[in-house]
Amino acid sequence: MLKSSFWFYAPLIWLASPPSGLERKPDGTFRWDPSLARTPIDIVSALVAIIGASILIFRVWDHKAYQVASTWAKANDFPVYWPLLAAGINPVGLDVWYLLPGVGAILSLTVFLWAMQISARVRLVGRYPGQFSLLCLYKLNSAKNAASALTVIIGFVFLLVYYGANCRLPTFLQFFVSIISDVDCALPDPL
Numbered sequence: 001m002l003k004s005s006f007w008f009y010a011p012l013i014w015l016a017s018p019p020s021g022l023e024r025k026p027d028g029t030f031r032w033d034p035s036l037a038r039t040p041i042d043i044v045s046a047l048v049a050i051i052g053a054s055i056l057i058f059r060v061w062d063h064k065a066y067q068v069a070s071t072w073a074k075a076n077d078f079p080v081y082w083p084l085l086a087a088g089i090n091p092v093g094l095d096v097w098y099l100l101p102g103v104g105a106i107l108s109l110t111v112f113l114w115a116m117q118i119s120a121r122v123r124l125v126g127r128y129p130g131q132f133s134l135l136c137l138y139k140l141n142s143a144k145n146a147a148s149a150l151t152v153i154i155g156f157v158f159l160l161v162y163y164g165a166n167c168r169l170p171t172f173l174q175f176f177v178s179i180i181s182d183v184d185c186a187l188p189d190p191l
Contacts, residue, residue, distance in 0.1 A: 022036060022115070022134060022137060022138055022141070024138065029131055030131060030134035030135065030138060032118070032122065032128055032129060032134060034119050034122045034123055035119070036115045036118075036119055037112050037113075037115035037116035037118075037119050038116070038119055042112060042115075045108065045112070046108070046109060046112040048105075049105040049106075049108035049109045049112065050105075050109065051105075052101050052102060052104065052105030052108075053102060053105040053106045053109055055098065055101075055102060055105075056098055056099070056101070056102025056103070056105065056106070057102075059094060059098045059102070060089050060090060060091050060094055060098075061088055061089065061090070062088050062089070062090035063088060065087055065088050065090055066084070066085065066087055066088030068087075069084055069087030069088070070084060070087075096151075096154060100147050100148075100150055100151040100154070101147075101148075101151050103147045104144050104147035104148040104151065107140060107141075107143055107144035107147060108144050110140060111137060111140055111141050111144060114137055114140070115137065118133070118137075160173070160177060161177065163177075164177030164178065
């Protein structure tokens with residue numbers, strides 16, 4: 001079961017890895033390493049996050065709704081500019097399998113771009129970020145980690161319930177799944 005679903009959770013766990021250049025000291029302050037968001041692993045992680053965010057965006061984007069809103073705006077002398085893009089968002093087809101990884105990917109991209117901007121400022125101007133900025137970056141990364149971990153946990157729970165509903169679990173697990181579901185798999189008598 002773990003090998004067959006590795007393709008699903010491996011990129012999510014990779015995205016959930018903490019930034020190696022942002023560490024919390026024992027006194028509660030943060031230490032900044034200017035190499036954050038500059039290593040090849042960070043760049044590949046950002047590319048994986050771009051793919052995940054793109055899947056979410058294409059899943060919720062409705063081009064026809066945007067065209068209708070754009071046509072209406074032009075006909076009624078309203079400006080047609082980027083806030084009108086919100087008219088093309090249609091969350092009807094969105095489910096947890098697109099939402100959580102997409103949010104995690106968007107948060108991962110935000111952390112990467114913010115860290116890249118801070119690294120460039122440190123490298124070029126020599127201005128280190130303040131503790132509040134580092135705290136916000138740390139909390140944003142924690143939210144990204146939570147979204148990624150929640151996706152993996154929900155995936156395994158759904159898989160467990162699916163296998164339980166089809167009576168494919170080992171006996172000791174099937175017993176616990178049958179307690180929370182209405183499925184009776186005619187378990188053998190333990191005596």
